[in-house]
Amino acid sequence: MKEALYYEYTEGRVHCHLCPHHCKIKEGQVGRCQVRKVVDNKLYSINYRKISAIHVDPIEKKPIIGWKPGSKILSIGSFGCNLYCPFCQNYHISMEKPFTYQMTSDEIVYKTLDLGLPSIAYTYNEPTIFYEMMIETAKLANEKGIKNVMVTNGFIEEEPLLNLLNYLDALNIDLKTYSDDIYKRLGGTTVNQILRTIQIASTKCHVEISLLIVPGVSDDVVEMEKLFEKLYKINKNFILHISRYYPMYKYHERPTDLEIMRAIQKKALKYFEKVNLGNVR
Ligand code: SF4
Structure with a gap:
């Protein structure tokens, strides 16, 4: 610890x-x-130096498509989360205690160098709650010329965020819904809380936005357009990743209707040039 x-x-x-x-x-x-x-x-x-997953991924898998396209990235995760989404796609490491093994920041950074990779992603479970391991690794990586990427739910306070941003180069921030009530049900607080993280991060780093379209959570086309308006006011150049939900963990609704997916993508394209539709099989 x-x-x-x-x-x-x-x-x-x-x-x-x-x-x-x-x-x-x-x-x-x-x-x-x-x-x-x-x-x-x-x-x-208690998850310091405890790694549940380590893989070399294409950067596009984070998903990030507007920063170092075509590159590979060493991706690490630990366990735990500060939200409680019943449709979590990685619930076995966010909500349960997976098998882990010890790895120091030195070992992570030197593995990245040995593999000839340009960057490290803090991902899989919510990196905010393995903050100490992440910032220690990101600082060391920074000293060695390696870039740092955080894939996050954005549920972090301003002071630790600003400190961390000194070492980060790119983020993918996941916006769960347009509704404060729904955010509270998912264990969060307000939409503005996450928009604030997006606003602060986008003044310092490359930021892309993920939106998983979940029935009853984020599939109201009119409300989604209002959210796009808010994002547009923060930065009209955001790249959006709109993904289709499939049943997972404790959420058993049918996969999101494809027509709704396309309608939401169409609304997003009114505001943003790059809107990626993902997970549509
Ligand atoms: S404030 Fe957040 S990070 Fe701190 S103990 Fe509570 S849930 Fe964990």
Whole structure:
């Protein structure tokens, strides 16, 4: 375990400031993400240096298509998440405790160099909640001339985000829905919380946006257009990745109707030049 960043001890509890949940955690307990634990009045990251998956992927698989196209990227993930989407596509590492093995930041960076890869992606589960491992690796990678990419749900507080952005080069940020009520049901807070992350990140790095179109969550065409308007006001050059949902984990609705997918893509194209339709078999 590694002592966590962004916490304080007050009134008999640890108060974590890494993400907008702001958990107040008692001795021996963990935060909502299940991976930050209080021991002797200190907060520790329990997934530090614990890797659940490591692969070489095409950058387009992140998905990122407007930055270093055609390149390969070393992709690493750990376990845990600070949201609770019942349709999570990676639930076996975000909601469950997978098999992991130890890997230091040095080992990750030197593996990237050995493989001749230009960049590392922090991905698979939510990287915000393996922040300590990510920023340590990203700093070292940065020193060695390797680029850093974060694939995230955007549910992170401003101070840790700004610190991290000093070492990141590109992000894919996943927007789950247009509705605050639905965001709350998914374990988040508000749409604006994620739009704020998108706005801050896009002033410093290359940012692309992912939207998984899930029935009952993000498949209202009119509401999606309102969301596109908001994104357009932040940056009219965003690349959008609109993906089709398939039943997964605890969500058993039928796959998203293809006509709805195309209608949403059409609305997106009113605002953005590049709108990628994904997962359409
Ligand atoms: S990172 Fe984890 S412990 Fe910290 S506020 Fe978020 S959910 Fe709570």
